Amino acid sequence: MVEQIIVPFEGNGAGVGGLTWGQQQVWRAMVEVDSSMSMGGVVPVLDGRTVEDFAAELRFFMSRYGSMRSKLRFGHDGEVTQEVFGSGEATMWVHDARPGEDPAAVADAVFAEWKARNFDYAYEWPIRMAVVRQGGAVTHVIVLVCHLATDGNGLATMIRELGERDPATREPTGPYPAMQPFDLVAAQLERGAQGQTDSAIRYWEGHLRSIRPRRFAPAADRGEPRFRQVVWRSRALLLAGERLAARLGVDAAPVLLAAYAVAFGRVTGGAPFVSQVIVGNRFRPGLADVVSPLAQNGLVVLDVAGVDAGEAVRRARQASTTASKYAYYEPGARLALIKRIAKERGEPVDLAVFYNDRRATLRTATAGAVPSGDEIVAARAETAVVLERPMGFFNEELMINVDDVPDTVQITTEVDTAALAIEDLHALLTEMESFAVEAALDPSAPTAVRDLSESYGSRS
16 A cells, blocks of 8 residues: 655745756756666665654755755757746655565665656656555655756765754754755856856867877677676775875875776777766865755876876876866856867767766775785785676766775776777776786886787777
């Protein structure tokens, strides 16, 4: 049996207007892959919270965050705008598990159905919430949020502020201090923001005019399935990265980016390394706690050919910092630039290689004991592919996602095998580990790039 609980809400920031820069980028991606790119999951309830408690939580989300009260409006000319409502009603579903039925399975089935079904952007609130109840007690809560409403960091803000409510009244302890959607839209229309876009476009244009147009050899039919996902784990890469980071006095993030750049060069023979990177933008003033998608694409151009590991990491750190600086812009301006440069060069510039470090926290060079060489060598035996499966569609050529998984480096990759053979993808991951391990164990730091592409078979 399924019961619907109607949850009334009201909040500030109502109106009709355009999308923020982050929303514009996310919306284009959602349309391209035909997915709401939703976030959420199933959480067991072990603290005795009731249906009424969860209804109050949904009311909190809807009332506090304008992005949760937003629906899209589609103009006849193709223009997409949004309306933020000042009040309304949301629905929370209550699923009753029968005696003897596994409530976790009921919750998983609800989540799977929700995850597979796109949001109705014009008529549905961008948050779905349900609970599973058995014998009168809530056993699980299910939440799914459309990516157009926020990103992972914004979702973390929502969860944190939920826990900061007054325990007696379940009301916020103060007004929402961050910008609501139209506050952010207004800020991005200011003159200073236009200057930020202009600077970013100059940075992108300089690289788009100078880099080689292709990252891989012409597409080749390597059979089916063409699109694949591979999940790979390496504790050795984690430990070696920490050891190398400690030696260089940096955190582990540029070590992993350098490893990717070096491995890419080893496998494809291509130089310099060129990749779009996902930049969260929450380091910018006033954006840390905004509940809205803020991530945009940055551009890393990194030459690691013939340099030692320490220099490769230094260059990766600088390239990442620069890419982040110029990853905040009006998306339409960047798209127009890409089209213009393609026309002027007579061919499109391939930007379909991506890197996304999704880790929320990184252990730094000063945090804890530095891993020993023996620990690193022993850990290599644990390295493994933990999942490999076909994908129905992938709109890029290569995507490297560093997952936020403790005590290991877990990399989820998506690949178009017409661009990069699946064997070469496996080799790339292996070479990422090899670079870090070699550099961590040898204080003299080996040469960063060895061109192994003749062995692997992929040429850029």
